[in-house]
Amino acid sequence: MKQQWMKEKELNNLQFRYFKSLVKHAYNTVPYYHNKFRKIGIKPKDIKSLKDIKNIPILYKEDVLNNYSDFISKDKQYEWMLSKKRFFSEVTSGSSGKQFTTIFDLRAYDYLSIIHLRALIAAGYRPHNKIAYYWYKPSEKKPHNFFGFMRTDYISCKLSLTEQIALLSNLKPEFINYFSSSIYSIARIIDNKELKKIQPKAIITHGEVLSKNMRKVIEDKFNCKVFDHYASNEFNKIAWECNKHSGYHINTDSLIVECLHNKEQVSSGELGNLVITALTNYFFPLIRYDIGDKGILSNEKCSCGRGLSLLKDIKGCSEDFVILPDKQLADPKEIIDILTTIEEIKRFNLIQKTRKKINVNVVLEKNFLDSVIEITKERLSNLFSNQLEIKVIPVDEIKKGARGKIKLVKSLVKK
Numbered sequence: 511m512k513q514q515w516m517k518e519k520e521l522n523n524l525q526f527r528y529f530k531s532l533v534k535h536a537y538n539t540v541p542y543y544h545n546k547f548r549k550i551g552i553k554p555k556d557i558k559s560l561k562d563i564k565n566i567p568i569l570y571k572e573d574v575l576n577n578y579s580d581f582i583s584k585d586k587q588y589e590w591m592l593s594k595k596r597f598f599s600e601v602t603s604g605s606s607g608k609q610f611t612t613i614f615d616l617r618a619y620d621y622l623s624i625i626h627l628r629a630l631i632a633a634g635y636r637p638h639n640k641i642a643y644y645w646y647k648p649s650e651k652k653p654h655n656f657f658g659f660m661r662t663d664y665i666s667c668k669l670s671l672t673e674q675i676a677l678l679s680n681l682k683p684e685f686i687n688y689f690s691s692s693i694y695s696i697a698r699i700i701d702n703k704e705l706k707k708i709q710p711k712a713i714i715t716h717g718e719v720l721s722k723n724m725r726k727v728i729e730d731k732f733n734c735k736v737f738d739h740y741a742s743n744e745f746n747k748i749a750w751e752c753n754k755h756s757g758y759h760i761n762t763d764s765l766i767v768e769c770l771h772n773k774e775q776v777s778s779g780e781l782g783n784l785v786i787t788a789l790t791n792y793f794f795p796l797i798r799y800d801i802g803d804k805g806i807l808s809n810e811k812c813s814c815g816r817g818l819s820l821l822k823d824i825k826g827c828s829e830d831f832v833i834l835p836d837k838q839l840a841d842p843k844e845i846i847d848i849l850t851t852i853e854e855i856k857r858f859n860l861i862q863k864t865r866k867k868i869n870v871n872v873v874l875e876k877n878f879l880d881s882v883i884e885i886t887k888e889r890l891s892n893l894f895s896n897q898l899e900i901k902v903i904p905v906d907e908i909k910k911g912a913r914g915k916i917k918l919v920k921s922l923v924k925k
Contacts (some may be wrong), residue, residue, distance in 0.1 A: 644674075719830065
């Protein structure tokens with residue numbers, strides 16, 4: 511917990527020690543890295559500063575899928591843990607249709623759980639508070655839960671919005687931890703009678719892109735602040751907002767986050783691909799893993815006093831960006847803000863079929879005006895500089911994925 515208050519230089523030194531130790535472990539005990547490092551001529555002694563990370567090849571999901579067993583450490587303690595099933599595992603979300611299981615030793619996962627708690631505390635949460643968590647599966651209760659600490663009520667993603675509201679009204683959680691699109695949809699339809707029963711101290715969003723207007727709608731409806739978190743099943747908590755909301759604090763004491771374009775580091779404030787190294791998972795090391803998301807790093811410091819590095823913004827998956835005929839990328843958050851400011855649109859998703867065509871599926875209010883379809887097309891056309899053919903399709907519902915997420919914007923066009 512105290513490490514977040516270290517000075518930047520101290521955290522950089524800590525990162526380097528962790529990174530150097532991880533590279534040595536990977537070289538000595540993990541077949542994939544041993545073979546890869548030998549092939550390109552890297553030895554642990556060659557790692558003399560954090561800058562040397564650039565000499566290690568970027569890792570992609572296909573590399574892990576094609577060499578899965580070679581990412582598991584052959585160190586005797588991890589082989590024993592594997593044989594006795596003394597580990598924790600998470601299956602990646604598989605938004606690309608391909609999944610793999612990340613394995614954590616229990617020590618590493620406990621450390622990451624503390625970092626997760628740190629992010630919650632920054633939102634005002636305390637271990638005695640009751641929290642409602644929207645998720646695709648319930649987790650087993652842990653010993654501390656039976657003593658009233660970190661009491662979590664899971665709300666199934668399979669429930670309808672009406673059922674979710676009823677359950678939240680009954681549970682009366684002090685904190686709500688929800689997928690962005692789901693809590694936004696609830697904010698759009700919940701009535702004042704049910705709203706009075708809930709009244710959370712804060713709402714934590716995660717799992718999906720949160721746009722400015724989505725945040726405003728949620729905060730105005732529930733009369734509390736929204737704290738957005740960035741996480742993945744490969745790395746657990748990656749970055750999170752504190753009460754200053756000046757960016758996302760990166761967990762630099764457990765991760766290295768790079769922002770790259772064409773495999774080169776971009777400047778502060780520039781959009782790039784996020785490449786992440788897990789510093790604490792020795793069981794299944796992921797070094798310089800391209801997570802498939804785009805974001806913007808910042809050199810600025812948060813006024814809260816934490817020494818943790820900042821992500822200025824998280825823009826979403828690479829496939830969330832609509833590519834225009836002139837090869838420019840349209841920001842998914844700007845698209846979402848346009849669609850969420852049209853009152854008659856309750857829910858939606860936008861799919862780019864080809865480089866010149868997009869479909870916008872919309873669930874509309876019952877008494878919508880016919881002009882709303884033309885208004886939607888016009889506003890999106892302006893954003894896309896009139897380069898795309900737009901088709902707005904009224905539908906009865908927008909289907910969620912298996913894990914409860916709604917892909918608000920998706921491009922099927924190869925970048």
